[in-house]
Amino acid sequence: MKKNINDSIVIKKLKFSYGDNIVLNDIGISLEKGKFYSVIGPNGSGKTTLAKYIAKLVDVQGEKVFVEGEDIKKMSAKVIAKKISCVPQNTSIDYDFSVMDIVLMGRAPYMGRFQSESESDIKIAKRAMDITKVWHLRDKKINQISGGERQRVIIARTITQDTDLMILDEPISNIDIQHQIGLLDTIKNLNKEKNLTVIAILHDLNLAAQYSDEIILMNEGEIISFGRAEAVLTKKNIKNVYNLDVNLIENPMTGKPYIIPIYNQFS
Ligand SMILES: Nc1ncnc2c1ncn2[C@@H]1O[C@H](COP(=O)(O)OP(=O)(O)OP(=O)(O)O)[C@@H](O)[C@H]1O
Numbered sequence: 001m002k003k004n005i006n007d008s009i010v011i012k013k014l015k016f017s018y019g020d021n022i023v024l025n026d027i028g029i030s031l032e033k034g035k036f037y038s039v040i041g042p043n044g045s046g047k048t049t050l051a052k053y054i055a056k057l058v059d060v061q062g063e064k065v066f067v068e069g070e071d072i073k074k075m076s077a078k079v080i081a082k083k084i085s086c087v088p089q090n091t092s093i094d095y096d097f098s099v100m101d102i103v104l105m106g107r108a109p110y111m112g113r114f115q116s117e118s119e120s121d122i123k124i125a126k127r128a129m130d131i132t133k134v135w136h137l138r139d140k141k142i143n144q145i146s147g148g149e150r151q152r153v154i155i156a157r158t159i160t161q162d163t164d165l166m167i168l169d170e171p172i173s174n175i176d177i178q179h180q181i182g183l184l185d186t187i188k189n190l191n192k193e194k195n196l197t198v199i200a201i202l203h204d205l206n207l208a209a210q211y212s213d214e215i216i217l218m219n220e221g222e223i224i225s226f227g228r229a230e231a232v233l234t235k236k237n238i239k240n241v242y243n244l245d246v247n248l249i250e251n252p253m254t255g256k257p258y259i260i261p262i263y264n265q266f267s
Contacts, residue, residue: 007069008033008165008197009054014064016053023049025221033164034195036188038208041218042242047201048089050218051167054199055086067165081109085161089169089201091154093142099153100138103129106160128159131186133179147174155183159190166190168200172207184211209233209256217241233257
């Protein structure tokens with residue numbers, strides 16, 4: 001395949017099923033390096049499965065997904081881990097590691113088998129913990145902190161992994177409003193400063209509108225609309241996909257679309 005240096009991810013005619021259940025159907029899309037993409041769509045529309053496929057966390061079939069021109073099917077787990085970091089939807093962890101241990105796991109793809117972390121690894125981890133505001137939790141056990149704090153720790157681990165592509169699956173679902181904005185600002189800064197490509201699955205359409213360069217709207221395993229917020233977040237698309245009537249105004253501060261649902265429409 002011909003490499004285009006601006007392409008971070010190219011997906012071609014991707015189909016994916018769990019048993020007989022077709023979950024992704026004929027997905028084709030090119031994502032550019034250094035852009036912030038949000039993936040939106042109703043529950044069960046295939047967002048997580050698409051994210052998992054790109055990160056090779058489900059069974060990869062055929063030559064369908066290329067990261068920086070390379071077929072993911074041919075990439076080892078270690079190579080993928082140096083290119084793609086993920087914040088999964090479920091951040092619960094069964095083992096009793098400390099917060100510091102968890103964040104340092106982000107350095108594992110760069111370390112030899114029996115090698116321990118260097119001073120530079122610890123420095124990278126500390127910086128990530130400072131910007132996600134979890135440094136004060138470093139000695140606590142991961143299972144003795146709150147769900148929102150844990151989510152921030154996992155994001156710190158992801159930043160520590162220092163990849164070119166970051167996939168976040170509902171990264172702010174458990175987080176209070178101050179930390180939601182703080183984290184999205186942090187990720188947006190990394191996106192701009194380090195040319196990081198971001199794919200964030202978000203349910204908050206207004207936050208998706210504010211932070212994304214482009215939005216991918218999914219429904220029933222297909223991409224229904226892809227492009228700038230103004231083009232994707234239309235009354236028609238929202239009615240079609242979410243079966244919801246909304247009012248749309250322009251955010252007076254940013255000029256982006258701002259969605260106000262019409263309340264009591266199902267009563
Ligand atoms: N491990 C699995 N085995 C079988 N079916 C699955 C599995 N994971 C997801 N599915 C099914 O695949 C479809 C897509 O699920 P997916 O998690 O990708 O949706 P989603 O858009 O991320 O949903 P949500 O917004 O609820 O997180 C759903 O019908 C779901 O029930």
